[in-house]
Amino acid sequence: MVLAVGEMEWSRRENVVITVTLSFFHRKIGPIVLLAYPEQSLSENEKMRIADIMDQAFEEGFFTHSFSGDLGKTSMNYYFEIYSDWARGNKEMLMISIIFEQAVSSDLEHLVLSKTIGFAEKLKANKEIYKAFYINDLEAYDAAERELITQMNEKIRVWIKELYWAALEDTRKKTQEEKIANTLLSPEIYQTIKRLGVGPISLEDLKEWFTENFPDSDFEATLKKLETEKFIFINTIGVETYILLVRDVKVTRVPPECVMDIFTMDVGLQAIVDAYIERVASFFNDYEVLSEEEKERDGRTLVKFVANPRTYKVLSQLRSGPILKRELPGLVPERSLKSLYQTLEELQRQRIIEHFPWKGEEYVILIADVQFSIKFPNYLERLLPGRVAKPTVAESFRATSPIKPYATPSEPQKRIREKLAFFFQHLQNRGKTERQERKPKATAALTVIDDESREIFAIEDPFLEGWEKLAKMGAQDHQDEGEGVDDRERESPGGGEEGKGNAEGGDADDPTPPD
Amino acid sequence: MRLKKMTKNDLSRGQLLPRERLAALRIPNEILENFSERNFLVVIAPRSNIIKINVFPTDSKSIVKVLIKLREFSPYIVKKIASIIRRLSLPNLFTSGMCVEENRCIYEAYIDKSKLDVSLDDLRASFEEIGDIQAVEITELNLEL
Numbered sequence: 001m002v003l004a005v006g007e008m009e010w011s012r013r014e015n016v017v018i019t020v021t022l023s024f025f026h027r028k029i030g031p032i033v034l035l036a037y038p039e040q041s042l043s044e045n046e047k048m049r050i051a052d053i054m055d056q057a058f059e060e061g062f063f064t065h066s067f068s069g070d071l072g073k074t075s076m077n078y079y080f081e082i083y084s085d086w087a088r089g090n091k092e093m094l095m096i097s098i099i100f101e102q103a104v105s106s107d108l109e110h111l112v113l114s115k116t117i118g119f120a121e122k123l124k125a126n127k128e129i130y131k132a133f134y135i136n137d138l139e140a141y142d143a144a145e146r147e148l149i150t151q152m153n154e155k156i157r158v159w160i161k162e163l164y165w166a167a168l169e170d171t172r173k174k175t176q177e178e179k180i181a182n183t184l185l186s187p188e189i190y191q192t193i194k195r196l197g198v199g200p201i202s203l204e205d206l207k208e209w210f211t212e213n214f215p216d217s218d219f220e221a222t223l224k225k226l227e228t229e230k231f232i233f234i235n236t237i238g239v240e241t242y243i244l245l246v247r248d249v250k251v252t253r254v255p256p257e258c259v260m261d262i263f264t265m266d267v268g269l270q271a272i273v274d275a276y277i278e279r280v281a282s283f284f285n286d287y288e289v290l291s292e293e294e295k296e297r298d299g300r301t302l303v304k305f306v307a308n309p310r311t312y313k314v315l316s317q318l319r320s321g322p323i324l325k326r327e328l329p330g331l332v333p334e335r336s337l338k339s340l341y342q343t344l345e346e347l348q349r350q351r352i353i354e355h356f357p358w359k360g361e362e363y364v365i366l367i368a369d370v371q372f373s374i375k376f377p378n379y380l381e382r383l384l385p386g387r388v389a390k391p392t393v394a395e396s397f398r399a400t401s402p403i404k405p406y407a408t409p410s411e412p413q414k415r416i417r418e419k420l421a422f423f424f425q426h427l428q429n430r431g432k433t434e435r436q437e438r439k440p441k442a443t444a445a446l447t448v449i450d451d452e453s454r455e456i457f458a459i460e461d462p463f464l465e466g467w468e469k470l471a472k473m474g475a476q477d478h479q480d481e482g483e484g485v486d487d488r489e490r491e492s493p494g495g496g497e498e499g500k501g502n503a504e505g506g507d508a509d510d511p512t513p514p515d
Numbered sequence: 516m517r518l519k520k521m522t523k524n525d526l527s528r529g530q531l532l533p534r535e536r537l538a539a540l541r542i543p544n545e546i547l548e549n550f551s552e553r554n555f556l557v558v559i560a561p562r563s564n565i566i567k568i569n570v571f572p573t574d575s576k577s578i579v580k581v582l583i584k585l586r587e588f589s590p591y592i593v594k595k596i597a598s599i600i601r602r603l604s605l606p607n608l609f610t611s612g613m614c615v616e617e618n619r620c621i622y623e624a625y626i627d628k629s630k631l632d633v634s635l636d637d638l639r640a641s642f643e644e645i646g647d648i649q650a651v652e653i654t655e656l657n658l659e660l
Contacts, residue, residue, distance in 0.1 A: 058562050061613030061620070062588070106607040110597035114590040121590070320598035 017101035018112075018171060020164045022156065023051045024133050025093040031055065034133060035157060037164045042099075053077055054095045062113055075099045076109050078116045082123050084130035092130045096120060098167055111170045119163045123156070132156045177372045180249055181306035183229050188214040188222050190300065193231060196245035199379040203234070203241040245377045251299035253287055253352075253368035255280050258321045272358055276322070276365060279354060283367045301350060302370045314343050318353060318366040325355065325362040542570070554658055556608055556625055571608050577628040578608065578656040579635065583642055584649040586618045595645045596622070603641060606630035628655065 019042055022035045031054035033047040042050070053065050057079035066074045077097045084092040096116045104112075123129050132152035134141070141149060184190050188210070195201070195209060210219045223243070226232045233244045290298070305311040317323065328340065344364065347353040352370070356363040376384060528543060552572035560567040585592060600607065606627040614620040631638070635653050642651045 056565070056567065058564075059613050059615055060588075061611065063611045063613075064609075105601075106605065106610065107597045107601035109610075110593055110600060114593035114597065117588050117593055118590040317598070317602050320594065320601075 018167055019099040020160055020167065021050055021097045021099065022160055023054050023095040023097065025054065027088060035160050037160050050075065050097055057095060073099050073101055074103060076113055078113065078120060080120045082130055083127060086130065086134065092133055104171065108171055112167045115163055115166045115170065119159060122159060128152055129156065177306055178312065180372050181303050184249060184303045185307045188217045189225060192222060192226065193245060193248065196232065196243060197248055197377045200242045200244045203243055206243050248375050248377045250373045250375055251302050252371050252373065254371040255284065256319060256366040256369045258319055258366065275358065279356065280367055283351060305352065306370055310339065310343050311347060314347060315370065318364065319369060322356065322363040322365045325364055558609055558625065569609060573608060573627060575627045575629045576658040579626045579628045579631065580654045580656060581624045581626065581642065582652040583622040585620050585622065585647065588612055588620055592645055592647065599641045603633050
């Protein structure tokens, strides 16, 4: 059963290969696959068979389909309809399909399904998007309509790609991070990666270093493992052989994504979300001032938790949201209770989870999620022109799709969502080297009051400059400002006069919003 | 119409039957021989102009059907379902969901009871906690002898 050591083997699945298709019912031809991504992954015959599945759908909903014969795949299909000025009955019939090369677990299927529903909601919210499906009939429309058709088609293509990457992230996340954690668990592998991070090393020198530091370990086996996992490239030119590190892994703590899901679902949960965010912010205030060495030591501890099936199960569960403490015993067989509580203690000691009392109940919450970032090694990164990592937590939070179909988020929701996105993006950007050299002079308290709804939102962040500007920002202004976060971080320490003054003189306990 | 023997090039087997013979539909032996399981879950899904029948081999003697009534399928609700499936390690055999009309949607899951590690009451309670759902119904299907 879940959450117990030895009770369940965490399956070591390989990466799941997927294809995303969008089918629609053409008024003359019938169901066709309009778009597929990756584009060349399906033959015309396969596309025909996928489009035919649409005949099985009559009402909005989802169903799975197994392909027999040489296709040998399964698909998760979501059928829905969107408004259309041009289609019979004023509706276009569409089906989004995620085709899996191999069987996936039911929970993974559902996670991917949630993404396809999000995609459908995006299409439904755009009253002009139906035009995208007339891309092959351009000659029947005037110039102005042709341009709009092309624009809408481009938009859908981008959304399909985003859906693909989101679905891939869901499926890959559950296999790659465990795999990587298990690889990094071995100290000789971990240290060899660090050693190679400074630049290519000759095979001879590396072997000498390895033998000196890990006399009881197998150098050849370690190299083979690193090569198989695509961490290194062994390059032989003439008599020289060099080992090059081609990808590095950074293990860090990030704010848990589940907070955003709770927020977008129910505005009535605002108070608990605010309290949760305060806890997370408080933790990251401490985390961000750690030195690189301390963070790396912390990262190695985090690797152990992800590699351990017992702790990883709890971590995975808490990623979905808080769990009521009193319900925990009901989730596992009695014989597994002891190891469950041991797991929770360990996670709490490492400040990955916390106990969270709220209105007479006690919850177990994820304070800091673990993120494995695959990146270029430092020596390679310096050579790459102008790369800026996209913080996935902030980006996924800055969703522009509506919360429900046929509805748009309220203005207060949009404004506060943008501010939260700015905050999380700021947290993620704070790991940069420039920030590490700056010490907070005081903790600045930021209270944001939405002008119309009077909802109050509080952030404490010693590095948050220009916070009084943030308090006045609307959603649209903030979108522009958000891209300036990186620019502000590259400025000399101290920031602008306004921000500096407030950071120095600010009182952490003063909830008074700025003018 | 005579049945054609299944070969590797066949994707399906067709039969044309009068109404009175449909009640005693037979699955040809040469298809059944491909499966070693002793029992089969048969899910019959009538639609407006088609009857979909899915057949899943299983060794189980008891299946639990979970039916959830909700207003809509939202990403949040489906993620919560995914979370429950993962947390309880639900051995799903088949799931589907459909909105029969606006604001009236149904989610169904057929679960192998022999591999279920929680009680039916706990199962129901887990799904009821999702929020924004109208009802959870749990039915047991026992092997028909």
